[in-house]
Amino acid sequence: METYIKKTVLIGHVLLFSLMVYCQDLNHSFKPGQIWPATEGKHINAHGGGIIYYNDSYYWFGEYRLPRLEKDRSRYGVSCYSSKDLLNWKNEGLALKVINDTASILNPGCVIERPKVVYNKKTGKFVMWFHHELKGQGYKAALTGVAVSDNITGPYKYIRSLRPNAGTWPVNFPEEYKRPAINEGNLKSWSDDWIVAVKKGLFVRRDFEGGQMARDMTIFVDKDDVAFHVHSAEENMTLHFSELTDDYLDFTGRYIRVLPGESNEAPAIFFSKGSYFMFTSGTTGWKPNAARLSVAKKIFGEWKSIGNPCRGTEDENKITFGSQSTQILPVHGKKNAFIYMGDRWIPDNLADSRHIWLPVEWEKGNPVIKWYSNWNLSKLQ
DSSP, X not given: OHHHHHHHHHHHHHHHHHHHHHHHHSOOSBOTTSOOBOTTSSBOOOEEEEEEXXXXXXXXEEEOOXXXXXXXXXXXXXXXXXXXXXXXXXXXXXXXXXXXXXXXSSOTTSEEEEEEEEEETTTTEEEEEEEEEOTTSTTSSOEEEEEEESSXXXXXXXXXXXXXXXXXXXXXXXXXXXXXXXXXXXXXTTSHHHHHHHHTTHHHHHTTTTOOOOOSEEEEEOTTSOEEEEEEETTTTEEEEEEEOTTSSSEEEEEEEESTTSOOEEEEEEEETTEEEEEEEOSOTTSOOOOEEXXXXXXXXXXXXXXXXXXXXXXXXXXXXXXXXXXXXXXXTSTTOEEEEEEEOOGGGGGGOEEEEEEEXXXXXXXXXXXXXXXXXXGOO
């Protein structure tokens, strides 16, 4: 009996020690800019990502990046992680893999950026959209790709890539803009006359037949389950909000131009307190710049720029705390509670790029973000 008791006590001590080690390995708070290990111990490799809440869990999809200088090329595809608490993430593997076939345009060496997944209640399918550039062509193609899966973690089946809204005019495009101005093709880039022409649809007219450019993008599903593909178009000079079909797999042809000529990218949209809000960045490549906040009462309404949402030092505000927006994440179970998700890009080693998550706070009815080096969900009231 004494031996049995000693063995039982020993086993209890071992289990207690194991539990203590396990708890020490857990993430207990958000630490923006630091290495964020998944449960496997490696830094979360899901950049330019988006998160969806489904069946009591969060799923984070993002760019799987290589730990070397091939900074704008995808060798593998889109990664997926899952979590119950937004702090501790399990690596679920690659949700979408590139196709190792020279006949496919989703082949190793192409560009896959900013993947976003949404669930379609009508079809019961999970739909992934992403920015897609062709191998060896830089950012000339300006395509958006779509894939679909029966399971949230994949595998996702690639369907096609395209430029949106070929042969259709924006809903908010005046009739007089549909006719080219005299000599508009000879205008010098960035001249005053050229900027005016851009605002009046110079690139919309140019791309009318083949479809509008689609670079940095996100997907927003409205309260009535109508989904919108929001993307930088017109050489990154203007945002387009494009309505998706009921199955979320194609475009209806209804779209609007938003903030024409203002050079926005990295759109992140959410709805709260009766308004639609959008975080964007300027167009400075991998280098961070000042965030921009816009607001509208209707998704297809008039969007108004209302300044920089950052509330830090002057230097911090100029670079959005060293980050670029990718999503404004609603926190399940908390009313009007959101997290700003951003990327701090490290161009020479994109796999090591850091995740900047900050609580969205409110100031005079508008969302703002402040810097916290260590915080948890209790910050969201």
